[in-house]
Amino acid sequence: xxxxxxxxxxxxxxxxxxxxxxxxxxxxxxxxxxxxxxxxxxxxxxxxxxx
Numbered sequence: 001x002x003x004x005x006x007x008x009x010x011x012x013x014x015x016x017x018x019x020x021x022x023x024x025x026x027x028x029x030x031x032x033x034x035x036x037x038x039x040x041x042x043x044x045x046x047x048x049x050x051x
Contacts, residue, residue: 008047015043 022036 008049011043011047015040015047018043 018036018039022033022040025033025036
């Protein structure tokens with residue numbers, strides 16, 4: 001059974017975008033920064049290939 005591999009480069013880009021969004025929200029709307037955390041941690045795990 002062949003396993004499909006996603007692009008780790010795309011995962012890194014999405015991780016960095018969600019990190020920037022998290023930092024932006026932490027600075028300007030800090031009560032809502034937690035909304036970005038699932039995206040941040042999901043793409044971090046996929047970028048490190050831990051999933």
